[in-house]
Amino acid sequence: MTSSTDSTVITVEQDMPAVRLQRDFDAPPALVFRAWSDPELVVRWLGPRDLEMEIERWDCVTGGAYRYVHRRGDDEHWFHGSFHEAREGERIVQTFTWEGAPDSVALETVTFTDLGDGRTRMESISIASSYADRDAMIASGMEHGIRDSFLRLDDVLAG
Amino acid sequence: MGDPLSAAFAAMADPTRRDIVARLADGDAGVTELAAHYDMSLQAVSKHLRVLEDAGLVSRTREAQRRPVHLEAEVLDLMAGWIERYRRRAEERFARLDGVLQELQEQDRPARPRGRRAGGQR
Numbered sequence: 001m002t003s004s005t006d007s008t009v010i011t012v013e014q015d016m017p018a019v020r021l022q023r024d025f026d027a028p029p030a031l032v033f034r035a036w037s038d039p040e041l042v043v044r045w046l047g048p049r050d051l052e053m054e055i056e057r058w059d060c061v062t063g064g065a066y067r068y069v070h071r072r073g074d075d076e077h078w079f080h081g082s083f084h085e086a087r088e089g090e091r092i093v094q095t096f097t098w099e100g101a102p103d104s105v106a107l108e109t110v111t112f113t114d115l116g117d118g119r120t121r122m123e124s125i126s127i128a129s130s131y132a133d134r135d136a137m138i139a140s141g142m143e144h145g146i147r148d149s150f151l152r153l154d155d156v157l158a159g
Numbered sequence: 160m161g162d163p164l165s166a167a168f169a170a171m172a173d174p175t176r177r178d179i180v181a182r183l184a185d186g187d188a189g190v191t192e193l194a195a196h197y198d199m200s201l202q203a204v205s206k207h208l209r210v211l212e213d214a215g216l217v218s219r220t221r222e223a224q225r226r227p228v229h230l231e232a233e234v235l236d237l238m239a240g241w242i243e244r245y246r247r248r249a250e251e252r253f254a255r256l257d258g259v260l261q262e263l264q265e266q267d268r269p270a271r272p273r274g275r276r277a278g279g280q281r
Contacts, residue, residue: 008250012242014172019245023253027260031267035259045255048248122253135168138245 017134018127029112029120030089036060036110037086043068060086066094081105096126104133164241167234170214175199176207183217183230190228 011020025032035041039058047053051070058066060083067080081095089112096106106128113121128134171177179193194204208228211217215234219226 006250006254008246008253010242010246010249014174014177017172021246021249023250025253025257025260027264031260031263032256035256035263041259041263044259045252049251049255131169131172132165135165138168138241139164 012134012138016127017129017131018125019134019138020126021122021124023122024115025120025122026118027120028118029114032112032120032122033089033092036092059083060092062086101133101136104129104136106133106137164238166214167216167238170210170216171238173207173210175204176211179204179207179211179228180216180230180235183228184232187220187227187229189225191225193228 007024009022011022012018013020027035035045037058037060039055039060042058043053043055046068047070051072054069054071056067056069058068060066062083062085064083064086065081066083067078070077070079078099080097080099084093084095084107086092091109091111093107093109096108097104106126108124108126110122110124113123115121126134126137128137171180175197178196182188182193182196190201190205190208193208194201197204208217208219212219216231218229218231220229
């Protein structure tokens, strides 16, 4: 509903269980990095719009860690991981686990490229442990649509 | 999760099968016809088709003698739909981040008059 342009590009890799995202921001890399690493700022944009997000820990430094929860009523989803590397204004490498599937861990790398004119290109890649995990990641957080989609898919496959 | 969507994604994780799907998007084709494009045995191609069939991505007509392979475009559409939904959720996050960044820049440069944008809501 704002004037921001929808420019997120997604690539679902076929040769590796990974998802790539790319998005440009009207702010210099240092600022985008800050919005990514300061928990008070992160909490304002990372959580899904219709869920409450609470950060237990967000220590975005090399060797740091994070844990947060998405909550809707009694429904809670916890996530945690380690910050493998936080290179100021340049890149963040972290692990990612949804605690509902504690044996699965993805490796995420986010890079910030200076486009000049106070603009930044963010590129991320999330590499899952398996194709099944990657696909579950794509299907995650879709509590509303998930059942309908599977029912529809079942219909298609049965037909 | 051993769900049908994962089976479809997994089936598409192979380059030959992706190529077969791309060819079938142009129209139904027989196994021999398809196999002509690949440097592999008819059995090997049939095996790939079986994986695609099990994943619901293609179907084989029973009536016709040559049993042409048909692409189930609807399953592909569903896959594309899930990817698009994932992308849109990411875009929603980034649009909120746009708002946060806008606000930070206004704080950092209070002297410069700037039109305030809507957004940055929780």
